[in-house]
Amino acid sequence: MSANTGGSKRSRKLNPAKRLAILKSAEKIFSRKGFHEATVSDIAKAANVSEATIYEYFSSKEELLFSIPAEIVREYQEKIVEILKYVKGAANKLRTLIYLHISLYANNEDYANVVMLILKGNRNFLKTEEYKVVQGSAQNTIQVFQEGIDNGEFKPDMQPYLVRAMIWGTIEHLVTRKSLLGKPEDLFSMADEMIDTLFQGILVNRGETPVNVKLTVENR
Amino acid sequence: MSANTGGSKRSRKLNPAKRLAILKSAEKIFSRKGFHEATVSDIAKAANVSEATIYEYFSSKEELLFSIPAEIVREYQEKIVEILKYVKGAANKLRTLIYLHISLYANNEDYANVVMLILKGNRNFLKTEEYKVVQGSAQNTIQVFQEGIDNGEFKPDMQPYLVRAMIWGTIEHLVTRKSLLGKPEDLFSMADEMIDTLFQGILVNRGETPVNVKLTVENR
Amino acid sequence: MSANTGGSKRSRKLNPAKRLAILKSAEKIFSRKGFHEATVSDIAKAANVSEATIYEYFSSKEELLFSIPAEIVREYQEKIVEILKYVKGAANKLRTLIYLHISLYANNEDYANVVMLILKGNRNFLKTEEYKVVQGSAQNTIQVFQEGIDNGEFKPDMQPYLVRAMIWGTIEHLVTRKSLLGKPEDLFSMADEMIDTLFQGILVNRGETPVNVKLTVENR
Amino acid sequence: MSANTGGSKRSRKLNPAKRLAILKSAEKIFSRKGFHEATVSDIAKAANVSEATIYEYFSSKEELLFSIPAEIVREYQEKIVEILKYVKGAANKLRTLIYLHISLYANNEDYANVVMLILKGNRNFLKTEEYKVVQGSAQNTIQVFQEGIDNGEFKPDMQPYLVRAMIWGTIEHLVTRKSLLGKPEDLFSMADEMIDTLFQGILVNRGETPVNVKLTVENR
DNA sequence: AATGAATGAGAGTTCATTCAT
DNA sequence: AATGAATGAACTCTCATTCAT
Numbered sequence A, B, C, D: 001m002s003a004n005t006g007g008s009k010r011s012r013k014l015n016p017a018k019r020l021a022i023l024k025s026a027e028k029i030f031s032r033k034g035f036h037e038a039t040v041s042d043i044a045k046a047a048n049v050s051e052a053t054i055y056e057y058f059s060s061k062e063e064l065l066f067s068i069p070a071e072i073v074r075e076y077q078e079k080i081v082e083i084l085k086y087v088k089g090a091a092n093k094l095r096t097l098i099y100l101h102i103s104l105y106a107n108n109e110d111y112a113n114v115v116m117l118i119l120k121g122n123r124n125f126l127k128t129e130e131y132k133v134v135q136g137s138a139q140n141t142i143q144v145f146q147e148g149i150d151n152g153e154f155k156p157d158m159q160p161y162l163v164r165a166m167i168w169g170t171i172e173h174l175v176t177r178k179s180l181l182g183k184p185e186d187l188f189s190m191a192d193e194m195i196d197t198l199f200q201g202i203l204v205n206r207g208e209t210p211v212n213v214k215l216t217v218e219n220r
Numbered sequence E: 001a002a003t004g005a006a007t008g009a010g011a012g013t014t015c016a017t018t019c020a021t
Numbered sequence F: 001a002a003t004g005a006a007t008g009a010a011c012t013c014t015c016a017t018t019c020a021t
Helices: A016-033 A040-047 A051-057 A061-084 A090-106 A109-121 A129-150 A160-181 A187-200 B016-033 B040-047 B051-057 B061-084 B090-106 B109-121 B129-150 B160-181 B187-200 C016-033 C040-047 C051-057 C061-084 C090-106 C109-121 C129-150 C160-181 C188-200 D016-033 D040-047 D051-057 D061-084 D090-106 D109-121 D123-127 D129-150 D160-181 D187-200
Strands: A214-218 B214-218 C214-218 D214-218
Touching: A016 A040, A016 A051, A016 A061, A016 A109, A040 A051, A061 A090, A061 A109, A061 A129, A090 A109, A090 A129, A090 A160, A090 A187, A109 A160, A109 B109, A129 A160, A160 A187, A160 B160, A160 B187, A187 B160, A187 B187, B016 B040, B016 B051, B016 B061, B016 B109, B040 B051, B061 B090, B061 B109, B061 B129, B090 B109, B090 B129, B090 B160, B090 B187, B109 B160, B129 B160, B160 B187, C016 C040, C016 C051, C016 C061, C016 C109, C040 C051, C061 C090, C061 C109, C061 C129, C090 C109, C090 C129, C090 C160, C090 C188, C109 C160, C109 D109, C129 C160, C160 C188, C160 D123, C160 D160, C160 D187, C188 D160, D016 D040, D016 D051, D016 D061, D016 D109, D040 D051, D061 D090, D061 D109, D061 D123, D061 D129, D090 D109, D090 D129, D090 D160, D090 D187, D109 D160, D123 D129, D129 D160, D160 D187
Parallel strands: A214 B214, C214 D214
Antiparallel strands: none
């Protein structure tokens, strides 16, 4: 409601552990009840602090919500940078990114719920500093894909933006369904097939492609 | 024993045109403000009826929200069935489905917002009869894909569920971004490339899959 | 809310049977739910008419409530006059009145509920023409008691008003308890003991009222 | 695990003086307007607190209503126990009880209105803990009367339940009339006559009764 | 005479947020 | 740094009542 982005008015050091406890409680409560259905009182109870204390650390309920991804995405981003160092080839890097992206959600169910069911539909979140972090992490996919085009691994006439949409869209779709319906029990098991499909397509190659070219050179 | 026998309380048809006007107004208001931020009073004003009248037609604000997709999805589903009759080949049918699915959102911006930003994250919606309709329309993709497997157009070792996830996920991702950021100005322009990618994959064929290439050199 | 006592604006003949049906339905519904908890719609449903029709016969929900006793009290009053003709002695008449009063409630449970739980606490009812009828029927007790004083059956130094309070109060107390708790299963069984107590008191006569002591001294 | 453990929601004592102020205001407003006609806003205004504050102390308007008698009845009950210690004889005790009961209402007009016009007709009140207190205080009458039977002061063949009905019924009748019509200006003035009547009955003793005492004194 | 449909007018209740301590 | 207590501000929903047909 106010433009108070980036921490509560008097963001003295306070107690970082308590701040984290509040964030984790908020994540849990929001995850279960949704944003409007969750009350600040619920969160305060879960964090074993008073409601007023929450306002010491966060300027509003919404800011509290928006603060949830920051930490986790930052860690995730660092992890990616670290790991990508050791992976060679754009295709392999892309595969790695997809695995990591999935694991981010698979290992943090409450976080997945908050992102998929609440934040994804929230217009205000887009104006947030926090969103930039999330957004930034999306650049990985695009960069890696571009790298793949440059070195000839990927088809050169593709828009990286679309490829990212396909990858993220598919993952988000699956994660959302898991959040809502519990359906794909194991997100990872879908990863490989998804990657294969993305790499190879779904069409059967019927010799129109080079594959079937039978080259017979007969002497004389 | 004569008058008020049978029938669900009061939700008779009443004036269907007015009902539709309320639904359309709700769609517009929800689309712009979100569910909790929109008030019944807003909707009433937009529909030129009193708040009480809204409750004559819908038993609660949430029921009003949930009633939005029914009509539109029903029409859409009929259209699909009709059109699919004239399309031959699973690949073509799939392409058609994707176009139609995109056009559903592209032509109904408010509806797209309501679905992508509000309904998709709403757990209660899943328990709804209305949801079943939406769900049902998702079966098309799976059926058509299965058909393609059966007749040899598509790779036989794929899970239709995953393919649907990729198609819908991508579309939803793009539509959501358009809802939030206005970004892909033209959703259709992405359709073809998306379909190509889905069909062919993103990898350059370097003859490594040339497995299939049979090169026979016979010496003299 | 308005001073619209005594029938709806256009009290054309309408259909007296329908009027009665509405009244009886109102009695039943009010009895079960209480005044504010009962809705005009409830009553309309029970009477198999539309809500609007109720307003043809009664100008408001409250007027409908207030119209309930009139009929029944009128009949009751006539019955009393008729029966009292054949009863001799004030004590017997009083006994008769008490029986009749109890039977009025015992035989009309819904009516009893409406009177005891709703009307008795309603200040507006006092301003009503209908109330006068009820009030009038209360005069019986006072008259009969006065008659008993005049002819020496009852103690001459009593205020009839108080006696009526005792009789009516006791009956109302018992009827109310039956309405709320179902407790005195059979109201009639209490009648006789109540009357005896009223007539004779609860004290054991220890000869301190020695008036009655006949002292016979026989010589030798 | 430290702060908000245990305890019923939020209904801690808070500020007991404020709680009492709200209760007294509620008593006054309910007394004048009745339950449904009184608004929480009315009460808040009268108590100089916000409406929300009322809900800090009481969970609903109805709970507020039901909380009114508790305090006053508790005090009253203690008073009775205290005073009864010094009164000898069941008849005197009964007389004392009646006086006290009347004085409870006579000295608390608003309270009398609330009890007689609102609570007495409220079915939900019966399910209340508060009702038990009221109910408990009713036991006094029955106990004292039984005591009187045991020690020969009262007729042994009477049902205490009925006697209580007569006493309470009469008092309630008178108090209710005073609430509604202001009629018996002075409730106390009726007390004595009522007690006399209860004790001695209304019939003129024509010597037919103790009559039976035959005292024969023979000379020598 | 009867009613389907519409609504004005509120009322109770909830909660995020504040502030004195 | 922490919070108990207080409240302003809304919002959903209900219902008695009306009126054109």
